[in-house]
Amino acid sequence: MKALKRSTFALLTLTFSLSLTLAGCSKSTTETPASATPALATSTAPAATKAATSDLKPYEVKLVYPGTPQPDQAKVEEAMNKVLKEKINATIKLMPIDWGQWDNKTNLMIASREEFDILFTAQWNGHAVNVGKGALMPLNVLLGQYGKGITDSLDPAFLQGAKINGKNYGVPTNKELAASGGIVYRSDIAKELGIDMTAVKTMADLGNVLKVVKEKKPEMTAFFLRDGDNLNAHYLAQYDYLGDSTIPGVIMKDGTDTKVIPKWDQPRYKEILKLTRDFMQKGYINKDAATTQLSGQDALKSGNVFMITSSLKPGKDGELANAANLVGKLAQIELTPRTISTGDTAGSMLGISVTSKDPARAMMVINLLHTDKQLNNLINFGIEGVHYTKVSDNIIKATDAGKNYAPGAAWQFGNQFLNFLYDNEDPQKWDKFKEFNKTGKKSPGLGFTFDSEPVKTQVAAAVNVGKEFDAAMDTGSVDVDASLPKYQDKMKAAGIDKIIAEKQKQLDAFLAASKQ
Structure with missing residues (x-):
């Protein structure tokens, strides 16, 4: 990944950096400090140590994303909760919504101020409109406090390209950049x-x-x-x-x-x-x-x-x-x-709803999806020994029960470079992703x-x-x-x-x- 950060997007990152000149001119880039959010009183300590984790009160993080509900969703939630409780004393509620109902249901959730924490968002799916509605929280401060794993592993081009007026309202998935x-x-x-x-x-x-x-x-x-x-x-x-x-x-x-x-x-x-x-x-x-x-x-x-x-x-x-x-x-x-546009940097993101009662904990979950291989692969592929078996360290084979948890949504969650590969996939897939990104023609509006x-x-x-x-x-x-x-x-x-x-x-x- 570091090699990718150094070379693949060097020019792109420069382009995005220049965009900041304009980004802050029409509005103030001052963001409400995370500590000013009432819910953060329960989440002020870093989650890196057991001592810090013990300071966190239990909290259920609700994750809303497009996709077909899976028969074994509850089993996967239970397995994810074992990881989350140990690391940040949290549990997770997966809330998939069928694609055909996605726009209507999420619009209703936003309009009614329904309480949830994390929302899938993308520039091709009304991201800027929802930002304009005040539905999503600015994340720059939260990223600095609880997203170190994200900022360390994600090429800066993604976060720069996803900004609106100098602020990030969604954390991009670490995946292909060209399209x-x-x-x-x-x-x-x-x-x-x-x-x-x-x-x-x-x-x-x-x-x-x-x-x-x-x-x-x-x-x-x-x-x-x-x-x-x-x-x-x-x-x-x-x-x-x-x-x-x-x-x-x-x-x-x-x-x-x-x-x-x-x-x-x-x-x-x-x-x-x-x-x-x-x-x-x-x-x-x-x-x-x-x-x-x-x-x-x-x-x-x-x-x-x-x-x-x-x-x-x-x-x-x-x-x-x-x-x-x-x-x-x-x-x-x-x-x-193959092309690269600003929209491609923000083509798959996780945002935090303004109705979240603990946005810091929500950011911790997003950070873990970018850094914790076990959690990342649980949400994407289910439980080892139930939905798949290991062929080698990073290669898996679906079991007969694999059909009960096959969301096919790895591009939505965290860091794809942590994903296992099925035994029928190209073992050089991630290397080809990097090469794919290098070949993209840059849009004249890039950045x-x-x-x-x-x-x-x-x-x-x-x-x-x-x-x-x-x-x-x-x-x-x-x-x-x-x-x-x-x-x-x-x-x-x-x-x-x-x-x-x-x-x-x-x-x-x-x-x-x-x-x-």
Whole structure:
């Protein structure tokens, strides 16, 4: 990891450091000291020694994250609690929410001020909007007091890139930094049907494949799409939203232009919508694509889906295969160049809710997920001897009971470089992660994060318009020519022009400061 910190992201870290010139100019970067939080009175001592642990009162940490509840969740909680009680006198309550219900349920939890501690958050999933709502706590002081393991192991580029106005509201997962987009498909079915997948180089090439699957396997869903995971997703279309992807106004990650525009002014946007609509009308896509609550992983697990879209990295097909009980039956194809944007640094984070009664203990849990190999692998893979057996020190093999705890969410929690590898995965996976990061093209907006505060009223209205139109249009569920003008009119009424003008103003200031 230290080698990674020294070399892989040296230039990126410099870029992010320059961003701080702007980050603090519009707001004060003064953060309420952690000791001022009433709950911290029970957690003022470090948790590094038994003596310190004995000073901590018992506390249950509630962790809210997207995913399918697992049959053996209670067993894994019990095993995690043995570790947590010894180290920080805490227990944990895992609170997964199905992907299809994630946005609605978490929005309700935030609006009702429900008490919980840790929340999965990401720039592509409304992070900046929730920060603007005051739902997440600034973490800089807490990181300094209780996150030494995080700051020692996580490349500074992640924390720098995830800042909003100089403050971190989420701790990024230590994982791949570059990103590419593509598909994950049933390689066993492709072989059975004689489909040459090496011919797939572009989105349009998928049509020839899907046609064969539809004709020869009519009982299968040839192409499973959903809101957020489709050909127009940011990881495939290469949109850089300069922060939160629910806020309109983009530049292109794979381009050089720094002019912020509505995504519909980018030619590929309408091309992708037309292609997706064509696929839907030909019966290749699931009819409930705009409303389904299934994740792509769960759709594959059903055994009746040929292909999904996905953000890719080395071994993504293997990870999904293990989670979906399809070992040896999945493969992946990249359809985009590898890129690095600010959003990629904040593509998977754990934040602390302002309703937490002990944010220090919550930070201690996040710190342990970044540093404690036993705890990290418990939440990701379950219990040794129950859900898996050891093949070697870092290689595991799933047992028959492994299906009872297979969340497939290692990218969400802590430090992926602590993760075990399944025996069907590439043993050089983590080395390939490092190489993958080196090959990414840097977005022209790298290092900049948009502050939506000056246009928060317009942003709230635009987000609601997006909820009304994006899912239906991006999945091919409605006619493009009929829907797009209505979408544009409502976005203009919501104030998209003001949002884009403010984004452009802030980006220009950042770029100017970066040249000094």
